[in-house]
Structure formats: structure tokens, C-alpha cells
Amino acid sequence: MKLLxxxxxSCLPLLAGAQEKxxxxxAQFVENAQMCExxxxxxxxxxxxxxxxxxxxxxxxxxxxxxxxxxxxxKYAGQPxxxxxxxxxxxxxxxxxxxxx
Numbered sequence: 001m002k003l004l005x006x007x008x009x010s011c012l013p014l015l016a017g018a019q020e021k022x023x024x025x026x027a028q029f030v031e032n033a034q035m036c037e038x039x040x041x042x043x044x045x046x047x048x049x050x051x052x053x054x055x056x057x058x059x060x061x062x063x064x065x066x067x068x069x070x071x072x073x074x075k076y077a078g079q080p081x082x083x084x085x086x087x088x089x090x091x092x093x094x095x096x097x098x099x100x101x
Contacts, residue, residue: 026082029072032065033089040093062097069094 022030039057069090076082 022085026072026085029065029068030089032061032068033091033094035061036065037091037093059099062093063099065094066097
């Protein structure tokens with residue numbers, strides 16, 4: 001299972017290369033938002049260890065993406081093309097994320 005995560009994260013630089021026309025902070029947001037959505041869609045009630053890994057990955061990527069979303073929305077408010085990229089990648093997982101207590 002950890003090997004799968006390593007492989008998944010090793011592909012992230014390839015995704016960043018496809019987004020090289022975006023400012024670095026926006027490309028990083030897109031990456032975090034995609035990871036947030038990916039892990040939020042996983043759930044495994046039968047494997048408690050795997051569930052802890054998923055929960056940690058969700059909290060890491062979703063917290064970052066949510067902070068970035070708010071900051072970047074304000075930073076690029078006057079740039080419609082970047083606003084569209086930001087809005088299109090602010091998926092439900094990012095918008096609705098609440099950190100567990």
C-alpha cells in the first residue's frame with residue numbers, strides 16, 4: 001500500500017510539468033486540490049491502518065488546498081483566467097473540508 005502512495009506521489013512532478021504555464025502557487029494548489037479529492041474519495045472500513053493513512057493524507061492535502069484556495073482567490077482576483085483555474089479546481093472536497101478534532 002505504501003508503494004502505491006510512493007508511486008502516486010512520484011508522478012506529481014509530471015503533472016506539474018503539464019501546468020508549467022500557471023504560476024507556481026496556482027500549480028501547487030491544483031496539485032493539492034487533486035490529491036485532496038482523490039483521498040477524500042477513498043474509504044476502507046475493514047483496514048484501520050489504511051484508514052489512518054487515508055485520513056492523514058486527506059488532512060494534509062485538504063488543509064493546504066483550502067488555505068491556498070482562499071489566499072489565491074484574493075491574490076488573483078483581477079485575473080479571470082487564473083480565477084477560472086482556481087475555481088475549477090476548488091472541488092467539493094476542498095470547499096467542504098473540515099479538520100477533524
